[in-house]
Amino acid sequence: MTTPKNPKSEEGCPAEGLLKQLSGKWKPQIFRLALESPLRFNSLLRQIQGSNRQSLSVALKELESEGLLEKTVIQLKPLHIEYVLSERGKSLVAVFRQLEGLL
Amino acid sequence: MTTPKNPKSEEGCPAEGLLKQLSGKWKPQIFRLALESPLRFNSLLRQIQGSNRQSLSVALKELESEGLLEKTVIQLKPLHIEYVLSERGKSLVAVFRQLEGLL
DNA sequence: ACAATAAGTCAGAAAAAGATGACTACCCCA
């Protein structure tokens, strides 16, 4: 179910919420890596140097609740969990690329 | 003088810096108002309800140092100071609009 | 049985961001 989150919508401007969702520590990096391939927790933790479990956990949870990433459990033993770009996430790709283009 | 700021470039991703520059409290609102017309400090303070001198001052200073806004002194007595979108700022307009388009 | 990997959670500490209230400096008007 897509609950794109809107608890206290105190936005004075439409772009604000979206901007918040993409900023926040580690989020741009996570998002960027998600453009390339599905993400897995411990792997991400190793890839993003300087990051930590807690923060990544929170960031992933937020990106998920914002509807940018989707979490899937892969039935392998031991269980693997993958985070992949949702449809909404994909719709932001263009913006992201454009942002990268602008130095 | 364009010193777009890059003191501790610890970015793991190009879009990250840009994202940071546009987020931060009040910044999206400031930027959005700047799309419409030049900004003046006290006027802004009155327009953006909930904001405060200090935070706006900091935000404007940052937007300026990031090269998104330009500060000009208007030689009227008493002096007026205007913040207008820089060239770089204008280059972000498209992104901003696109962001607004995406819900 | 023991160590290791996967994916986390939790409480508390530290750091960063934001808000508040007082104050500055300059100018204008009555």
Added chain:
DNA sequence: TGGGGTAGTCATCTTTTTCTGACTTATTGT
């Protein structure tokens, strides 16, 4: 001379974010 407007700064407090280290649950390999 005092009040009001311009555009801020400064020190301090509070709130929010982020980090650290310990701990958890489940499974696999030796």
